[in-house]
Amino acid sequence: MAIEKVIIQNFKKFKNPFEIKFNENINLLVGDNESGKSTILEAIHVALTCMLAGILEISYQHIYLTERQLRSISNL
Numbered sequence: 001m002a003i004e005k006v007i008i009q010n011f012k013k014f015k016n017p018f019e020i021k022f023n024e025n026i027n028l029l030v031g032d033n034e035s036g037k038s039t040i041l042e043a044i045h046v047a048l049t050c051m052l053a054g055i056l057e058i059s060y061q062h063i064y065l066t067e068r069q070l071r072s073i074s075n076l
Contacts, residue, residue, distance in 0.1 A: 003044065011046075012039045 005021040008014040013036050020040060029037040 006040065006044060006047075008040065008043045011043050012036075014039065014043075 002024070003022055005019060007017055007019045009017045018036075029040060031037050
């Protein structure tokens with residue numbers, strides 16, 4: 001499985017939609033402290049682990065998390 005792009009919205013510091021596209025081989029996240037590098041990785045982790053647990057609503061090729069689901073996951 002390869003991740004082509006990630007869109008993050010209403011997750012930690014990313015209130016508005018934030019999209020990041022990944023290259024096929026290697027990708028580097030570079031930025032200042034508190035710029036959201038770890039948050040991007042955490043959002044991917046949450047999306048993938050929740051998808052395996054079956055708590056996401058899947059529509060075509062998009063994955064949607066409600067704010068309530070995100071809050072319940074972050075309280076685990």
